[in-house]
Amino acid sequence: MSTTDQKSPTVDVSSGDVVASDPLSVRGIRHFLFTLEADAEPDVLARVAASFNIANVAPHSASLRRDSSDLVKISVGINLSSATTADMIRRKLEQLTCMITVVLTVSRS
Numbered sequence: 001m002s003t004t005d006q007k008s009p010t011v012d013v014s015s016g017d018v019v020a021s022d023p024l025s026v027r028g029i030r031h032f033l034f035t036l037e038a039d040a041e042p043d044v045l046a047r048v049a050a051s052f053n054i055a056n057v058a059p060h061s062a063s064l065r066r067d068s069s070d071l072v073k074i075s076v077g078i079n080l081s082s083a084t085t086a087d088m089i090r091r092k093l094e095q096l097t098c099m100i101t102v103v104l105t106v107s108r109s
Contacts, residue, residue, distance in 0.1 A: 029079050032086040033105045036074040039098040051092045
């Protein structure tokens with residue numbers, strides 16, 4: 001059998017016929033909620049906000065609450081079509097030295 005006889009899958013990029021590497025993106029936009037606890041440093045909000053630049057989408061909600069002199073709780077909601085992007089943001093947040101906990105939850109929007 002020659003190589004021309006073998007059938008290989010083809011993709012018609014112009015018609016949007018591509019297999020998504022992210023199974024959530026096939027289902028559409030999802031609402032991701034990041035719940036964070038961090039040290040109450042003066043630049044903590046700026047550092048957290050900079051981590052969301054990966055998405056190139058503005059969050060639809062954000063809140064910061066300082067419960068004690070040394071701890072803040074931050075909540076950020078963002079709509080994304082890619083769980084991969086949300087996970088990259090989560091990992092970037094976890095790398096911040098001021099971060100104590102990062103919890104990522106997802107729901108269908």
